[in-house]
Amino acid sequence: MLMTRSARRAAALGAAPALLAAAALTALAAPPAAADPAPRCGISSCDDDDGGSDADSGDGAVTILVWGSGTTGGGEGYEIPGESVTILPPCRYFNTTWSGKEYYEMVQSGEWIGGRDADGNPIPPYEGYEAYKDDTEGRWWSGMCSSADYDGPIDDFFDYSDDWFENEFEPLYVEPGEPVPVPPIPPEVLVQVAYDEMTLPDPQIGWNPRRDGDGATVVNLPTWMWLEDGPVTLEVHAEAGDNQATVEATMSSMNFSAANAAPVSCDGHGVEWSSGASSDCTLTFTRSSAQLPGGVANVLAESQWTIEWFANGAPQGPLDPQTTSANFDLPVAEVQTIVTR
Structure with missing residues (x-):
């Protein structure tokens, strides 16, 4: 169910430790376990892939390249070798686990309820969903935003998540073997990675x-x-x-x-x-x-x-x-x- 900005702010300022912007969870009774926040890790120490296809992977993690340089008191420069770290960005795609056929059948049967937008209008089904009505291999990917992964004031988080849903996000259908969708990572998120790694x-x-x-x-x-x-x-x-x-x-x-x-x-x-x-x-x-x-x-x-x-x-x-x-x-x-x- 879609929550208005004021309703989401009220929820965030109450007892909810990790706000999930509910527009991302349209038609889901509960978010999948893979969408829970995970700690940042060095790429070499992350858990190995479980062997599933890209379409079945669902954590929304993004790899960030980090490197650096500096100077000493004697005026000499030096380089810090690059490394990769993996984060869960505040706004990201997640795997709904619905195949094209499953989603089509939910819409046609009336089981899929998209909720309503901030103006009270019903949210329509995913655009182009009919094209995948017979597909059982791919998966629909939706979006979510979590304040637990945003380092900053809650109002700034709402501005960030609202902008992402309004200007960046659209549901995507991912076939097996295709890369999972990666949202643009803004500098406001990257700076926290750089600061933490310094x-x-x-x-x-x-x-x-x-x-x-x-x-x-x-x-x-x-x-x-x-x-x-x-x-x-x-x-x-x-x-x-x-x-x-x-x-x-x-x-x-x-x-x-x-x-x-x-x-x-x-x-x-x-x-x-x-x-x-x-x-x-x-x-x-x-x-x-x-x-x-x-x-x-x-x-x-x-x-x-x-x-x-x-x-x-x-x-x-x-x-x-x-x-x-x-x-x-x-x-x-x-x-x-x-x-x-």
Whole structure:
């Protein structure tokens, strides 16, 4: 039965954890089990096909190509090899399990009830259904939209699903051996794939002073901290059909904290020590680490990443920032001096 937009919104805001846009389920008493949401997986670890024909496959999953690149603090570029991930898009086709003959007989007998559209008009049978009235091998594919697979506000989901049903969707008849229908995957869906697949590295830190042997720094002397030659920018692309989304992450700042030193926040990723250089990314220890557990100061290094996204090359604005962190042990030594006159 077709639900109006307001009725679907009311259902979604009530107890329904996964909204199925009911226009997709016309004439179905219940959605098939294969239409239930499934987790994203790497293509190599997905379950093997069960051996059925394409016309009998019904989960509506879509394969997304993901790849990326980045630059390190030293200015070197690197590539992230591509891989495929499989998702259930929010709006997708599903197998009704009706052959052409079964559907034709339901319509002719009056058993098929298409419901009514938003204006109260009866929904007609699938266009061209008579052409398959004797076919027992193919299957009719209809459409569905699930809010469980949409990452965003419920009103945005309704806009997305309404647009899909009005401008993209039409029931399709799939013969055995033919590819199952795949809906266009918009950048708004692809960006979530790219964001989820992006892994930002934990920081690896260099410092100075650094005593030979144990790497110790010294009391009351600014200890420079900087990111060793790790990634400072990263972009991940997700592509399906004619659409692509890109997520760009940039390390914007770093924080350092440790016992016996005032915490510090600094823009960028620090500066490697060199004679004549300057840096605001320093920790100054006021006491040695001799009395601390293990005789070392445990330093927490945090990297803040700002993230932007692009739809087919056009900027779309910021995404939630991310923070990565790492701990490392740093001995802090006292320097004994003797003054003679």
